[in-house]
Amino acid sequence: xxxxxxxxxxxxxxxxxxxxxxxxxxxxxxxxxxxxxxxxxxxxxxxxxxxxxxxxxxxxxxxxxxxxxxxxxxxxxxxxxxxxxxxxxxxxxxxxxxxxxxxxxxxxxxxxxxxxxxxxxxxxxxxxxxxxxxxxxxxxxxxxxxxxxxxxxxxxxxxxxxxxxxxxxxxxxxxxxxxxxxxxxxxxxxxxxxxxxxxxxxxxxxxxxxxxxxxxxxxxxxxxxxxxxxxxxxxxxxxxxxxxxxxxxxxxxxxxxxxxxxxxxxxxxxxxxxxxxxxxxxxxxxxxxxxxxxxxxxxxxxxxxxxxxxxxxxxx
Numbered sequence: 001x002x003x004x005x006x007x008x009x010x011x012x013x014x015x016x017x018x019x020x021x022x023x024x025x026x027x028x029x030x031x032x033x034x035x036x037x038x039x040x041x042x043x044x045x046x047x048x049x050x051x052x053x054x055x056x057x058x059x060x061x062x063x064x065x066x067x068x069x070x071x072x073x074x075x076x077x078x079x080x081x082x083x084x085x086x087x088x089x090x091x092x093x094x095x096x097x098x099x100x101x102x103x104x105x106x107x108x109x110x111x112x113x114x115x116x117x118x119x120x121x122x123x124x125x126x127x128x129x130x131x132x133x134x135x136x137x138x139x140x141x142x143x144x145x146x147x148x149x150x151x152x153x154x155x156x157x158x159x160x161x162x163x164x165x166x167x168x169x170x171x172x173x174x175x176x177x178x179x180x181x182x183x184x185x186x187x188x189x190x191x192x193x194x195x196x197x198x199x200x201x202x203x204x205x206x207x208x209x210x211x212x213x214x215x216x217x218x219x220x221x222x223x224x225x226x227x228x229x230x231x232x233x234x235x236x237x238x239x240x241x242x243x244x245x246x247x248x249x250x251x252x253x254x255x256x257x258x259x260x261x262x263x264x265x266x267x268x269x270x271x272x273x274x275x276x277x278x279x280x281x282x283x284x285x286x287x288x289x290x291x292x293x294x295x296x297x298x299x300x301x302x303x304x305x306x307x308x309x310x311x312x313x314x315x316x
Contacts, residue, residue, distance in 0.1 A: 178215025
């Protein structure tokens, strides 16, 4: 019996060792699997973070590498009108009362007695500045009512005329930002086709969409610019459809809201804002005679300030 016990004892011990070895192998395998899963998860997280970092870096670097475009032919965020050609001015014969359709200002006829006019040395040109939002109904009223006499004053060197496109009604076009896009389009024309800027400015206001509508598309704005006589139509179209000066229009608007240059603390509060020699016009926007009288008064004040002892006014 002692021999049987001696034979069974190693067998039981071997079985225990085998079970223990198997348990150790299973535990080691489980540890390896956990380590693999942990490493895979960590690798995935690192990959996601790396991809996100690359995307953010690319976006930031692209934004930083693309400079803010500023339009050409601009002074203090405004565009001086150098040419008034291409405007749909009244071309009909004067009516018997001496007026032309679209304006109540009398137009001199050949038979009319000449009216004395001051020479540039006697009365300097008045400075007229118009801050315009192309979605503003008031801006449209002022332009349509005064375009004829404005163009006449510019062509006769009686006034300098500068338009300042701003975007105060950007949120009033169903999310299309029409006000901002139109201001950018105006800057495109002023940059690449300055002689047609006055005509395009007028067309934008004549074709003004309704507030809270989508407004014109960029393609339609480009077509309107080309129809207004823009030179280099391909360049103008690309500039408008790329909204090349949208960022500039926004910053120009912000600057105007902070304060207007060459004024005594005047800031933009609404559109249109019309300044004559730095003095805001507060009369009727759709009354050209009232505006003409305001301009005449400002010009006379400037003349007498510069000429303490003026010569007598010539008579017809």
